[in-house]
Each structure stands twice: as C-alpha cells, then as structure tokens.
Amino acid sequence: MKKYLPKEIESKWQKTWEEEELYSFDVNDKTSRGKYYTLVELPYPSGDLHIGHWFSFVTPDILSRFKRMSGNNVFFPHGFDAFGLPAENAAIKRKIHPQDWTMKNIETMTNQFKTMGTMIDWNYVTITCLPEYYRWNQWIFLKMYEKGLAYRGKTLSNWCETDQTVLANENIENGKCWRCGNEVVQKEVAQWFLKITEYADRLIWPENPGASPERSRRVDWPMSVRVGQNNWIGKKAGINITYKIKGTNETITCFTTRPDTNFGATFIVLAPEQTFVKSILNKNSEVKAYVEKAEKKSELDRMAEGRKKTGVFTGYYAINNLNGREMSIWVSDFVLAGFGTGAVVGVPGHDLRDFEFATQFGIDIIRVVVGKDGDTSAITDKKQVQEKEGTMINSDFLNDLDIHEATKKVMEYIEKKGWGKKTVTYHIRDWSISRQRYWGTPVPMIHCQKCGIVPVPEKDLPIELPYEVDFTPKGKPPLASNEEWVKTTCPKCSGPATRDAETLDTFFDSSWYFYRYVNPGYTNGPFDTQKVKKLLPVDIYFGGAEHTLGHTLYARFFTKFFKDLGLIDFEEFASKRIQHGVVLGPDGNRMSKSKGNVVNPDDMVSQYGADVVRMYLCFMMPYEAIGPWSTEAIEGMYRFINRVWYLYQNIDKSIKPDKKDLFFMHKTIKKVEQDIPEVKTNTAIAGMMEWLNYLSRKEKISEEEYKTFLTILAPFAPHMTEELWRSEMKEKESIHLQPWPQVEEKYLTEDEVNIPVQVNGKVRGVITVSSADLSQDTVVKKATEDEKVKKYLEGKDFKVVYVQGKILNLIVK
RNA sequence: GCCGGGGUGGUGGAAUGGCAGACACGCAGGACUUAAAAUCCUGUGAUAGCAAUAUCGUGAGGGUUCGACUCCCUCCCUCGGCACCA
Numbered sequence: 056m057k058k059y060l061p062k063e064i065e066s067k068w069q070k071t072w073e074e075e076e077l078y079s080f081d082v083n084d085k086t087s088r089g090k091y092y093t094l095v096e097l098p099y100p101s102g103d104l105h106i107g108h109w110f111s112f113v114t115p116d117i118l119s120r121f122k123r124m125s126g127n128n129v130f131f132p133h134g135f136d137a138f139g140l141p142a143e144n145a146a147i148k149r150k151i152h153p154q155d156w157t158m159k160n161i162e163t164m165t166n167q168f169k170t171m172g173t174m175i176d177w178n179y180v181t182i183t184c185l186p187e188y189y190r191w192n193q194w195i196f197l198k199m200y201e202k203g204l205a206y207r208g209k210t211l212s213n214w215c216e217t218d219q220t221v222l223a224n225e226n227i228e229n230g231k232c233w234r235c236g237n238e239v240v241q242k243e244v245a246q247w248f249l250k251i252t253e254y255a256d257r258l259i260w261p262e263n264p265g266a267s268p269e270r271s272r273r274v275d276w277p278m279s280v281r282v283g284q285n286n287w288i289g290k291k292a293g294i295n296i297t298y299k300i301k302g303t304n305e306t307i308t309c310f311t312t313r314p315d316t317n318f319g320a321t322f323i324v325l326a327p328e329q330t331f332v333k334s335i336l337n338k339n340s341e342v343k344a345y346v347e348k349a350e351k352k353s354e355l356d357r358m359a360e361g362r363k364k365t366g367v368f369t370g371y372y373a374i375n376n377l378n379g380r381e382m383s384i385w386v387s388d389f390v391l392a393g394f395g396t397g398a399v400v401g402v403p404g405h406d407l408r409d410f411e412f413a414t415q416f417g418i419d420i421i422r423v424v425v426g427k428d429g430d431t432s433a434i435t436d437k438k439q440v441q442e443k444e445g446t447m448i449n450s451d452f453l454n455d456l457d458i459h460e461a462t463k464k465v466m467e468y469i470e471k472k473g474w475g476k477k478t479v480t481y482h483i484r485d486w487s488i489s490r491q492r493y494w495g496t497p498v499p500m501i502h503c504q505k506c507g508i509v510p511v512p513e514k515d516l517p518i519e520l521p522y523e524v525d526f527t528p529k530g531k532p533p534l535a536s537n538e539e540w541v542k543t544t545c546p547k548c549s550g551p552a553t554r555d556a557e558t559l560d561t562f563f564d565s566s567w568y569f570y571r572y573v574n575p576g577y578t579n580g581p582f583d584t585q586k587v588k589k590l591l592p593v594d595i596y597f598g599g600a601e602h603t604l605g606h607t608l609y610a611r612f613f614t615k616f617f618k619d620l621g622l623i624d625f626e627e628f629a630s631k632r633i634q635h636g637v638v639l640g641p642d643g644n645r646m647s648k649s650k651g652n653v654v655n656p657d658d659m660v661s662q663y664g665a666d667v668v669r670m671y672l673c674f675m676m677p678y679e680a681i682g683p684w685s686t687e688a689i690e691g692m693y694r695f696i697n698r699v700w701y702l703y704q705n706i707d708k709s710i711k712p713d714k715k716d717l718f719f720m721h722k723t724i725k726k727v728e729q730d731i732p733e734v735k736t737n738t739a740i741a742g743m744m745e746w747l748n749y750l751s752r753k754e755k756i757s758e759e760e761y762k763t764f765l766t767i768l769a770p771f772a773p774h775m776t777e778e779l780w781r782s783e784m785k786e787k788e789s790i791h792l793q794p795w796p797q798v799e800e801k802y803l804t805e806d807e808v809n810i811p812v813q814v815n816g817k818v819r820g821v822i823t824v825s826s827a828d829l830s831q832d833t834v835v836k837k838a839t840e841d842e843k844v845k846k847y848l849e850g851k852d853f854k855v856v857y858v859q860g861k862i863l864n865l866i867v868k
Numbered sequence: 869g870c871c872g873g874g875g876u877g878g879u880g881g882a883a884u885g886g887c888a889g890a891c892a893c894g895c896a897g898g899a900c901u902u903a904a905a906a907u908c909c910u911g912u913g914a915u916a917g918c919a920a921u922a923u924c925g926u927g928a929g930g931g932u933u934c935g936a937c938u939c940c941c942u943c944c945c946u947c948g949g950c951a952c953c954a
Contacts, residue, residue: 278872393953688894
C-alpha cells in the first residue's frame with residue numbers, strides 16, 4: 056500500500072471538491088430535508104490565520120458535515136469583519152492604504168482557510184468594508200433615525216487619547232481601551248447614539264428560556280451569557296423619593312430600592328455634576344474647590360483611591376419625610392452622575408459604603424429594626440455600629456413582615472403620601488456608535504446651517520468612503536480633512552451643507568451580517584427576507600466568550616428592531632450559542648509574538664497534514680476549555696491517522712463481521728452521533744480510538760467495518776477518508792455524500808453482561824450472567840456462589856439492592 | 869463585594885447517582901534492528917506485599933443514600949465577568 060502523504064492528498068481533494076462544487080449550498084433545495092444553519096463569528100482580517108481560528112472553526116465544520124450526512128441541507132457560510140482600527144493603525148505604520156491592507160489580508164486568509172478543508176461554501180462570502188454591504192448599514196441607521204432610535208447626543212463620553220476616538224462602555228476594560236490598552240478619559244463629545252435602552256426589557260433573558268410563552272422556540276444559550284447580559288442590563292425596581300431642602304424652595308430626589316431602610320437615613324450625598332451642586336458653586340468656595348478637583352480626576356485616579364471616601368459638606372439640610380429628621384447634604388465623587396438621579400440617600404446602618412462615608416465624616420449611624428427577624432438584612436457589622444454608639448429605632452408598623460414585604464409596603468406608603476414615585480432604573484446605557492476615525496461606515500447624515508441635521512435620502516445611498524484621505528489621527532475625524540467629500544448640498548433646502556465625517560462603530564457591522572450571509576449580493580434591501588425566512592434563526596452560533604456584553608447583545612437588539620420593522624418574525628437570531636475556549640502556547644501562556652510561543656497552523660499542516668491538526672484540536676480538550684497546545688500530544692493523533700490508513704491492508708473481502716464486531720461497530724456509531732451535536736468531539740474521537748484498538752487486535756477485518764469506520768471518521772478527517780474511499784476503494788461518489796450509518800439497536804444487546812457485586816457498597820467481585828435472565832434471584836444466587844463475594848458474606852443474612860443488569864449490592868448487618 | 873465557571877494520576881482529560889481514572893500524552897520494560905528512528909507488545913493513582921490481595925484515594929469538613937467525582941450544607945483555592953449601581 057502507498058504511504059500516507061497528507062500534503063499530496065489534501066491539496067488534491069481540496070481542488071477536486073471545489074471543481075465538483077461538492078459543498079455548494081442550494082437555498083432553493085426542493086427536497087424535504089430540514090435546514091441547518093451553522094454560524095461562526097466572522098473573523099477580523101488581521102493578516103494571518105491563527106491556530107485559534109482553526110480551533111474555533113474545525114468543530115463547527117465537523118458538526119456541519121455530520122448534519123449534512125444525517126440528511127440536512129446545511130448552510131455554513133463565511134465572511135470578514137473588515138472595518139476597524141487595526142487596519143488604520145497598520146496603514147499609518149506601514150504607509151499602505153487601509154483598504155489595500157485589508158483586502159490583501161482577506162485574500163491571504165481565505166487561502167489559509169481553504170487548507171483547513173472545511174465545507175464552507177465560498178460562494179457565500181460577506182465582506183463588511185465593501186459598499187454593497189455598508190450601504191445597508193447606512194440604510195439601517197436611517198431606519199433607526201426615522202424611528203427615533205438613533206440620535207445625536209452630547210454627553211460625557213469615554214475617550215481614548217491614543218486612538219483619538221470615543222468608545223462604548225462595553226469596549227472598556229479596567230478603565231483602559233480594549234484596542235490599545237491605554238487610559239480612557241471622560242470627555243464631553245457630541246456623538247451618535249442608538250437607543251438600546253428602549254429595548255432593555257425585551258433583551259432581558261427569561262430565567263428559564265423557553266418557558267416564556269412569547270418565545271415559541273426553545274432558545275439554548277449558556278447561563279453565563281444570559282446572566283451576564285441580564286446583569287449588564289441591570290433592571291432595578293425602586294422609588295424616587297423627593298426631599299425638601301431646608302431654607303430653600305428646592306428639592307433633591309434620590310433613587311432607592313430599599314425605602315424601608317430610610318428610617319435610618321441620616322445624610323444625603325450628591326454627585327459633583329448634580330444640578331443643585333452647580334447652583335451653589337458660587338456661594339460655597341469649599342464645594343467649588345472640591346468639584347473642580349473631582350472633575351479633573353480620571354477613572355484611574357478614582358480607582359487608585361479605592362474605597363477611601365472624600366467629600367465636602369454643603370451647609371444645607373434635607374428633611375426626611377418618614378421621621379422628620381434633618382439630613383446633612385454632602386458632595387462626593389463616589390456618587391455617579393450617570394446613575395439614578397445623581398443623588399444618594401445615606402443609610403449608614405445598612406449599607407457598607409454609606410457606613411464608610413459616615414464614619415469618615417462623623418455622621419450619625421442609625422440601625423433600623425424592621426420585620427419579624429428584627430432586622431433588615433443588615434450589611435454593616437453589628438459590632439462596628441455599636442462601637443459608634445448608633446441608635447436603634449423601631450418602625451412599629453412593619454414588625455410582622457419579611458424584608459420583601461416591608462420594602463413593598465413602605466414604597467406604597469411613600470407614594471400614597473406623595474413623597475415619591477415608583478420607578479425602574481437600568482444599568483445599560485445607550486450605545487455610542489460614533490467613531491472619529493476613517494476605516495468604517497460613513498454616518499449617512501448631513502449638517503445644514505439652516506435645517507440642522509438632515510438624513511441622507513435613501514436613494515443617495517451608499518455614501519461611499521473616499522479613498523483619498525489623510526487618516527493620521529488629529530482629534531477630529533479624518534474624513535473632515537477631505538473637503539471635496541465633506542462639501543455637499545442639503546437634501547431639504549439645497550443650500551450648502553457638510554457631510555457627517557464620523558464613522559460607525561464596527562460592532563454595528565457585525566450586528567446583522569448573518570442575515571446578509573444568506574444572499575450577500577442582494578440589492579433590494581439589507582437582506583433577502585424570503586431566504587432569511589427559510590434559513591434563520593441560526594441553529595447554532597459559535598464564538599468567543601468576550602462577546603457576551605458587546606456583540607451578541609447588539610445582534611439581539613438588531614434582531615428585535617428588524618422584527619419591529621416587519622422584516623422577520625422571530626425574537627432571537629440564534630437558537631443555540633456555544634462559546635469556544637482558547638488554545639494557549641506550549642508554555643501555557645497566551646500566544647504572542649513577543650513571547651515566541653506562537654503555533655503557526657501552516658507549519659503544523661505541512662508537518663502533519665490538515666486532518667491531523669483538525670483532529671488534534673478536537674481531541675486536546677473540550678471546545679469550551681482553555682489549555683496549552685502540546686507539541687508531543689499531536690504526535691499521538693498522527694499515529695492514530697496512520698493506523699487507520701494502514702488498517703486498509705487488513706481488509707479481507709471474504710469475511711463478515713460477527714456479533715461482537717457488530718456490537719463494537721454500532722456502539723461506536725452511536726457514541727459518535729451522540730457526541731457531535733453536543734460539541735463533545737474529544738470523547739467522540741476517543742470512541743473511535745477504542746474501536747480502532749479493537750480492530751487492530753484482529754488478524755483480518757471485514758470491508759463493512761472498514762467502510763463504516765471511514766464514514767464516521769469523514770467529518771473529522773475529510774481528506775484521508777476521501778482518499779481511501781475514492782482512490783483506494785474505487786468508490787464513485789464522495790464519502791462526504793454518504794448517509795450517516797444507521798445504528799441498529801439489536802446489535803447493541805449483548806449475550807452476557809458483567810455485573811459488579813458490592814458488599815456494603817464496596818465492589819468485591821464481578822459476575823457474568825446471561826442477558827436472557829437478569830432476574831434478581833438468578834443474579835443473587837450466582838453472586839453468593841462467587842468465591843470472592845462469599846468471603847465477605849460469611850454466611851450471614853443480607854439485604855439485597857439490585858439494579859437490573861447494572862449492579863448488585865448486598866448489605867450485611 | 870456581587871454573579872458565573874472550575875478544582876479528578878506525572879500531563880490533557882473521561883465518568884452527572886451504580887466497577888473512578890475511558891482515550892491520549894509521557895514514562896518504564898520487552899520484541900524487531902549491527903545500531904538508531906519508526907512500528908508493535910506489556911505495564912503505569914498512592915501505600916504495603918514475591919504474589920493473590922488489602923487499605924487509602926476525585927480541594928477540606930459535614931450530611932442525604934444500600935451506594936456520592938456526581939445531590940445538599942459550610943469552608944478554602946482558582947479562573948472569568950461586573951463593580952463606590954444607591
């Protein structure tokens with residue numbers, strides 16, 4: 056038999072498959088088979104394919120191939136998330152235009168992707184930086200503007216000095232920019248926002264997805280994503296209580312979720328940016344100095360201070376309606392202007408942060424006794440409170456209630472008295488989408504001196520990104536430097552006007568690409584609604600855990616918006632979400648050029664072949680895990696593939712599989728077909744290895760066994776199985792068009808079964824009994840006759856616990 | 869601090885109430901070879917023993933159960949997310 060030479064056979068079959076259009080997807084498929092849409096997050100064209108790309112794409116490919124063999128019309132498209140800062144930064148550094156750099160990378164990476172041997176249909180490719188794609192970004196933006204969901208706002212924003220652009224909250228990691236890692240500062244900038252807050256309630260996952268009646272389909276997303284997104288949305292029900300400021304006509308409103316603790320409120324703290332604070336700046340120099348200092352503090356400065364509280368007394372008092380107490384009013388930067396009302400009522404007996412502030416400034420500490428447990432979920436350490444000689448007061452009318460009821464009752468009481476109003480707050484903010492950079496979708500808006508902001512008429516789309524632009528960062532958008540492009544006429548009054556020179560956050564692009572995938576050339580709208588109806592929702596969406604709060608949340612938001620536009624009729628775009636892990640370098644660290652621990656997939660492919668690399672990536676650890684690449688362990692996979700290859704020589708066409716052979720064969724088919732949909736390729740491969748070990752121990756094997764082995768191995772190792780199937784075994788039709796072998800349950804029952812026998816829960820022997828008679832009497836009889844077991848029974852009486860055909864436990868007193 | 873995931877041999881990991889450590893790597897011994905590589909065979913949780921075998925063993929402690937890596941309670945460690953969020 057010829058040698059196993061992966062290099063030769065892999066490129067040969069990749070070429071043949073392309074010529075034969077083996078993987079071409081037909082959306083108009085007339086057969087009755089079901090559709091299956093496999094989606095993997097579209098990669099950024101960074102330049103070179105990383106082993107991480109292989110890791111995240113191979114398992115989806117195996118699943119897709121398996122689904123196809125199991126009789127589904129499988130859609131497995133591809134694309135590139137081609138806009139974004141790295142292109143611009145690389146271009147500045149290397150003096151290449153971002154577009155040229157990006158398109159070249161896409162070409163390189165596409166060729167590298169093809170060496171993986173996936174069943175991706177390369178006729179369906181979406182590239183987000185092309186006008187045919189981003190014109191529909193602009194279209195969607197205009198629709199959102201029309202519906203009041205896109206608006207121009209001027210607020211304190213996250214600003215990255217290095218990248219000279221605004222960042223969304225989701226793009227900040229520990230106060231630093233997610234791209235460059237440099238400090239993010241707060242800056243007042245006018246920019247475009249999307250009102251994702253309007254969809255906050257609909258974006259909240261039901262506690263038990265699938266149970267909610269308005270969701271007709273079962274939605275299976277990881278708990279970490281559902282809980283993470285719900286926390287990020289951060290819906291809280293509470294009450295806004297308004298307090299009179301003594302000696303003025305003014306009031307202060309504070310939000311709280313626990314008004315029952317207000318009996319113990321002793322002070323109020325305002326954010327430096329709060330309106331009442333602004334009104335007294337000129338009356339109080341101490342407050343003024345504090346506010347000015349606070350404004351200069353960056354996120355990092357605040358973090359460096361830790362929990363140490365700073366603050367200043369305003370000289371004013373507010374009246375607590377519940378007990379008539381006068382509460383001193385303070386200013387402190389621990390109160391956030393952007394959350395709630397920018398004012399907090401201090402309850403130091405029940406809140407650790409308030410306790411710290413009260414201790415720092417010598418404010419009274421009161422502990423409230425409410426409810427049948429005599430306390431309201433005290434946060435502060437009791438001893439500490441007593442040391443501060445705090446007063447204990449009793450709110451008599453709440454004595455028989457639990458905390459939850461007490462909160463509710465006080466809330467109603469305050470509202471009835473007219474002191475406050477029930478309200479709901481959210482942690483999620485509107486999504487800032489303006490970027491002051493070049494390489495992105497131009498915002499389709501026009502600024503007219505007379506008419507103000509005017510949307511570009513739909514017929515004028517796309518507003519193309521000009522090629523000639525000075526894109527070195529200068530603090531204003533690079534597009535503004537191209538006067539010819541910026542100058543335009545107002546669509547309303549035809550007077551002189553300028554184009555909006557900002558570009559859209561690239562997360563806008565990736566929020567809807569999977570709709571575009573079904574017909575990337577579609578020209579009558581952002582996507583082909585007929586085809587979308589056939590293929591979506593996505594059946595399984597593979598991607599990274601880092602997209603929990605950004606991309607996947609945005610994509611869900613867009614989906615709900617499209618539903619409201621009547622373009623689609625479902626709430627969730629992906630029925631199932633699986634998040635891949637990370638392949639670390641052989642030294643256990645994250646791969647990086649500077650550490651010199653990068654595993655280059657091209658090198659691995661030329662050394663072992665794509666099939667071995669594919670299978671090793673599936674076998675090394677579970678898909679969701681994080682772990683190091685092993686230069687030794689991959690050798691084991693090379694051995695496995697070679698053993699399968701040369702096992703071909705052991706075929707004896709004259710023999711038929713016996714009962715035991717068939718048992719092993721069907722057991723393995725079952726194992727593999729159960730594991731693949733659960734994304735457990737590591738154990739599926741282990742199952743095939745066991746079967747191979749069994750087959751290798753035999754002198755000769757039947758053709759049926761070998762062919763079945765190749766068939767179930769085909770999704771994992773598509774090239775070598777095809778070579779054996781077509782070149783060696785002279786089969787006409789590709790192995791990848793074969794149906795998945797049927798599991799015959801009748802072969803899975805064994806003549807004899809081994810039953811472990813326990814005495815007092817410890818295994819003392821194993822008996823073999825005929826599966827024809829597994830009755831308790833027979834098994835117990837056989838067990839008591841067993842020499843090893845007998846020793847432990849010593850003729851004593853025993854109780855029997857028997858699980859039919861599985862285990863026998865004898866309990867001796 | 870809150871939320872979520874983990875903790876099993878020398879290593880990656882199997883087992884979701886029923887023989888813990890499948891499968892693989894590594895290691896040790898053997899076969900083949902003048903020799904090496906490759907390949908094949910055998911062994912490989914710890915302790916005691918020549919051995920049969922026994923005892924211990926899934927982060928720690930308790931509990932439920934005939935039986936617990938698996939379920940419950942308390943705690944420790946670790947990774948990830950959020951965070952002066954009122």
